[in-house]
Amino acid sequence: xxxxxxxxxxxxxxxxxxxxxxxxxxxxxxxxxxxxxxxxxxxxxxxxxxxxxxxxxxxxxxxxxxxxxxxxxxxxxxxxxxxxxxxxxxxxxxxxxxxxxxxxxxxxxxxxxxxxxxxxxxxxxxxxxxxxxxxxxxxxxxxxxxxxxxxxxxxxxxxxxxxxxxxxxxxxxxxxxxxxxxxxxxxxxx
DNA sequence: AGAGCGATGGCCT
DNA sequence: GGCCATCGCTCTA
Numbered sequence: 001x002x003x004x005x006x007x008x009x010x011x012x013x014x015x016x017x018x019x020x021x022x023x024x025x026x027x028x029x030x031x032x033x034x035x036x037x038x039x040x041x042x043x044x045x046x047x048x049x050x051x052x053x054x055x056x057x058x059x060x061x062x063x064x065x066x067x068x069x070x071x072x073x074x075x076x077x078x079x080x081x082x083x084x085x086x087x088x089x090x091x092x093x094x095x096x097x098x099x100x101x102x103x104x105x106x107x108x109x110x111x112x113x114x115x116x117x118x119x120x121x122x123x124x125x126x127x128x129x130x131x132x133x134x135x136x137x138x139x140x141x142x143x144x145x146x147x148x149x150x151x152x153x154x155x156x157x158x159x160x161x162x163x164x165x166x167x168x169x170x171x172x173x174x175x176x177x178x179x180x181x182x183x184x185x186x187x188x189x190x
Numbered sequence: 191a192g193a194g195c196g197a198t199g200g201c202c203t
Numbered sequence: 204g205g206c207c208a209t210c211g212c213t214c215t216a
Binding site for chain 2: 056059060061075076077078079080
């Protein structure tokens with residue numbers, strides 16, 4: 001079993017963490033079954049960035065973002081989907097990395113049930129999809145990424161990193177804060 | 191392959 | 204009351 005990422009990994013600029021998370025592995029247990037997925041697509045959100053939930057300051061929803069890096073920030077979007085973020089930076093900085101897509105590694109049968117599809121490429125190829133596949137919801141908000149219930153461990157990356165603008169936002173749409181692995185089949189969008 | 195759109199609920203003004 | 208860091212279905216081609 002490879003090493004879990006430590007808090008100092010997360011307590012850096014979200015853009016650096018977003019790139020370094022590519023190739024790392026998310027671990028989760030659902031009904032005694034181990035689920036693992038390799039991170040292949042991320043987006044960085046910074047406090048001085050108008051697309052960031054923390055842009056307007058601390059609110060009940062965004063309090064996780066202002067804590068020290070190394071915990072989760074999970075929120076509900078469009079009334080029906082959750083998005084999973086790794087909080088980054090020092091305490092008091094409102095920033096995080098959105099995990100947008102995973103390459104399924106282990107527990108594919110469970111993912112198929114949770115996603116109600118047999119198409120592996122459709123299991124985790126989007127932020128809402130991967131939360132369904134890993135059964136991540138509001139209970140997983142504000143949790144330590146080293147102790148769980150969701151953890152992230154070191155991985156390997158041989159692919160080149162592509163950098164583009166972020167998906168699904170209007171403000172800050174020109175900022176190049178989206179990162180993904182070149183040629184990977186499990187990203188949400190080219 | 192791609193555009194359009196409805197579902198659905200919490201947060202914030 | 205308006206706005207979403209989305210998804211899957213339908214329609215057109």
